[in-house]
Amino acid sequence: MKRTLILFFTLLVFASLAVSAEIQLDVKEHVLSNGLKILIIPKPGVPRVVCHIYYKVGSINERPGITGIAHLHEHMMFKGTKMMGVTDFAKDDSLNKRIDKLMDNIYREKFWKSDGGDKEKIAQWEKEYEELVKEEKQYIIKDDLWTLYMKNGGTGLNASTGNESTGYYVTLPSNKVELQMLLESDRMFNAYFREFYSEKDVVMEERRLSENRPGFFFNIEFHDRYYVPNNAVAIYVGDLDPQNIIEMAEKYFGRIPKGPDLEPIRTYEPPQYSEKRMYGEGNAPTSLQMMFHTPPDGDPDVAPLSVLASVLGSGGGGGGRFRGRGGGGSGRLYKILVQEKQLAVSVSARSRAMWYAGAFQFSASPRFDKNVKPEDLEKEIWAEIEKIQKEGVTPEEIQQVKNRSRSMFIRSLSSSMGLARSLGRAELNRGWRSILTDLDDLSNVTNDDIKRVAAKYFVKDNSLTAIYTRTMGQRQRRR
């Protein structure tokens, strides 16, 4: 036992990296033998701990026929386990299997048959389904996990599914982190997807989805593949004792066997050979969007693109980590198009370096009272792009972006939740240290870098221009 402990502690890495002379980012890093990485940031003060767990799975792991599964699965993770949310697991399990069989019959009849199937048969099965759901209710403890967290002072309770990752969040009193360890390890290991079909309706309300094939059993397959310790990172930020967190993680998450190795996702963005244009209309402000393909997170061109987005569109609140953006204030485009020429009410530029592909986006809304068209703004933005391709930007503009990046980073350290989110997502892609090396990359950007990326990516054949026109009142259905 002693030997095992020594092994655990040697795996613990104390990483204290300096952002500047006065700033240290203290991250305690520990890897369990099943591959789960634990990141710990002690932040003495109010006795609360932000507890996040992130899985490297998102809509990018879907394929035609199962689109929507990543999000639906995230909802199903709140439906309990073999231990949580149920009074008699054996009886509940047996009912669930019968429900799934019935729904499979209905699906085949409704969607496999071109005439929509035998209506009477379907009605009978639906009646049986309703009866089984009613019968199952006696064994279900509704929203057991959520209630337990709230009863113990859980706040910031949520989960989210993105293209690249899925996160589960709760903030607890410092003395109750063990509850998160128990519940999150339990649902990683023993998830059970009861109430599947009513939850699918909830997701349909949240986001209109097409009819999806996945059922109860498909969820299990998806879960077993991606919800494994070697595909996740758990983060704890707050008033905590790192050693205590590690011991609890060993005890709870350590019991879960390592999952199969996951083949990394490989993507390929086919080159775009000509300019694309889109036009739409409806009840929303008239606007212009211009997008350009850019490289993914980690590419050397990301830093200059980020600086360029900040120079063009800064002053609107910044864009967080290397997603340079802004909607007004002192950005170049705001000064030219909103203040000087008075052609737009808003204009922004944003560089989004995602994990598998990137995009640079300009957005603008024209002045209605001056009869400006989106196409007029498009010409103005192209003129500014061409100027930057030739001359680049000023040293003051570059320095401003560097100053802002540094101060925004320091400010981000004050939010435990924001810190957990940045570290967790970064860890699953290029490692959490990338948030520091990216900051270094940004501080080394030169005007030549900016001219180079502007010339490389801002070309018509690499662009998509979308123009949306407001048609308020013309398409309203009359009562």
Add this chain to the structure above:
Amino acid sequence: MKKRLTILFTIVLLVFSLGVAQVQKPSDLKFPPLKYEPPDPKDFRTEFASGLRGYIQEDNSLPLFNISAIVHFGGLYVPKDKLGLDSVMSDTLIKGGTKTREGSDIEDRINFIGGSLNFRVGDQTSTLSLSVLSEDIDEGLELFFDVLMNPEFREGPLDLAKASLIQRLRQANDQASGVLSREYERLLYGDHPLTWQPTQATYEGITGADLKAVHAQNFFPKNIILAASGDFKKADLKAKVNKAVSGWKNKKLSIPMFSKKFPQPEPGVYFIQMRTNQGYISLGHLGLEDTNPDYFAVQVMNFILGGGSFTSRITTKVRSDEGLSYNQGSRFRYIWGYPGMFSGYVQTKSSTVGYAISLILGEFNRIRREPVSDDEMETAINYYLESFSNSFESPQSTMSTFADLEMTGKPMDYYKTYRDKIKVVTKAKVQDVANKYIHPDKCVIMIVGDFEPCNAGGDKWPGPLDKLGKVHTIKLRNPLTGEEPK
């Protein structure tokens, strides 16, 4: 070799099974005790020159400096012929420059040092906030007090702000959620300063002189409370603030008071036609003020009814049991000095609009009729007690919270006694306040959606909607003119 492997395999299995056996059910967990006392406002209260007050906390964990000025002035106090002045002031206090600086120079400088300077006028208070690195504290404070004390509202930025706000008016009826919230308030409070809306004409009529007059009348030291936190010495900061505000003259405070009597709208359905695939719904009536002694019991009651997320009855019924919606619940909204609003809310597809409303009304009635369960009480009360310290996680928001307490005249031991007041709420009290503050027979049910499919209903609740009460149709006013449609 094979024998060794078998032994090793057995050990691994044993260790693994022992590990699993160690894991308890949540009810077996024993948590170490945790004692937490909230910070006491008087430890942070500071008086400055000219009668300016503030709450200040030194926090040396990061080289940052944050300061906010909370001013007792808001949109509610704007006269009817100048409606929208609050929004124009929000957009021009900084951009309009000061006596000695252009607004763009102020913004450029703040951006260059990587700081932020924001101003927003709310319903009854306005807030100017600065955040800079502590190395820039002197420059930040100079810009902060210059903007707070000497705004010029120059014509160029003023015209830009007005043009942008008028353009935004054109979009006022685009989004169902925005329309619902505005029209629901208008129905409950009637023609009252709380519901008045600006028009193109009122925006166009606002001048720099109007803004300067309103500023001069309301922005003075005794009408402002500061909240500051960060890496500084309290005495140093106090000296810097005193230097900035000494000589700043006070005025006589004149806050208008408005009627607290509101018309009782006829109960029933109020429908606003919009072609959307979901109905957006609010149902309820006026509520209470947060200074009411029943406030704490109402909080607990509403947590159980529809405020406690997945632990609440409305979410369980409408979302978890029936899968009708993603967003649903109930809320009591509070307005300083006036009764707030109570509402149940849900967004659901058109065919289940009537059904979802009927389920929410059912829960309104149930919580009045039956005592809540012991489990529900335990969850609600424990949530408030155990999550209490969360409110004090950020030093800056704690200082702002204390400034707000003083501004609204609430007792300064509000947080010290908060948990005791939650602890004493009983099941009987919950039922009592449910009967006192929820009146299903007086509810207005406002729906923004597509009438025909909403009225048709679905299998579980076939329409028509007049089963829920008389259906009134609300036609939206022209947001540019404020005129009723002909």
